[in-house]
Amino acid sequence: GESVGLHLPTLSVQEGDNSIINCAYSNSASDYFIWYKQESGKGPQFIIDIRSNMDKRQGQRVTVLLNKTVKHLSLQIAATQPGDSAVYFCAETLSSGTYKYIFGTGTRLKVLA
Amino acid sequence: DARVTQTPRHKVTEMGQEVTMRCQPILGHNTVFWYRQTMMQGLELLAYFRNRAPLDDSGMPKDRFSAEMPDATLATLKIQPSEPRDSAVYFCASGSRLAGGLLSYEQYFGPGTRLTVT
Structure with a gap:
């Protein structure tokens, strides 16, 4: 599958532990946020x-947490499983506007057995 | 299980050749997006359509790229002439502003077309 970035920040987590993936968004006016998961080749x-x-x-x-004061999002995955290994992206948009997303650069999650 | 489909999945071509990528959005979705993903730039929006009309193609190099929706079941992205810097994975996504009566911002991505221009 395609590689989404050799220089992506990587989070390595032991199977069964909780994972926290962070994202800083860019536009203080953004009012809608999504987390996406991208597996290799998909x-x-x-x-x-x-x-x-x-x-x-x-x-x-x-669980997704939003801190608008510091323009920060986090994604928490409980009891991380091998199938959670992927690249995770946050995306922001203006709900009143154009439906266009701005995607973050992504974080690679590696689940260790 | 409704899915966005894209063809071809892989394309290798020589510089200067025309490339056409196709996308079939999920039936009933009225918004279609084209994205490009590279290692350096990440996921970039190239263009998007609502009800087959182009709403924004500001992310697309106008001199060589063109995007169209001949009908509600087909979106195309063409590159002519292609250049090595166009090598990337191109994703199509579709969505519906109204899903079940509610505003929805979820975009459903296809599997992508991996383009290599030599």
Whole structure:
């Protein structure tokens, strides 16, 4: 599959541990955020989203936290599994606008057995 | 299981040749996006369409790239002439502003076309 970046920050986590992936977004006016997961050879896949009127949202094994003060997002994965190994991207957009996303550079998550 | 499909999955061509990439969005989705992904630049939006009309192609080199939606089931991205710097993975994504009566911003990505220009 394609390589999404030789110089991506990499997070190595032991299987079963929790993972925290961070993202700094660029536009203080952005009010909608998404986390995507990209496995090797595949397109990005939606994980979870959050609107700016929230600071936390939970899904199945995943939690997204939003800190608008410092323009920071984090994705928490509970009980990390080998299948979670992938590159994770955050994306921001203006909900009132054009539906265009600005994607972050990505973080590679490696799950160690 | 509705999916975005893209063809070809891989394309190797020589500099100067025309390249056409195709995308079939998910049936019923009214918004289609073209992205390019490279190691250096990450994921970049090239163009997007809503209801088949181009809304924004500011991310696309106009002199060589063109994007169209001949009908609701087909989006194309053409490069003519291709150059080595165009080598990348090109993704198509589709979405629907209204999904189940609610505004939705989720984009569904296809598997990508890996383009290599030599």
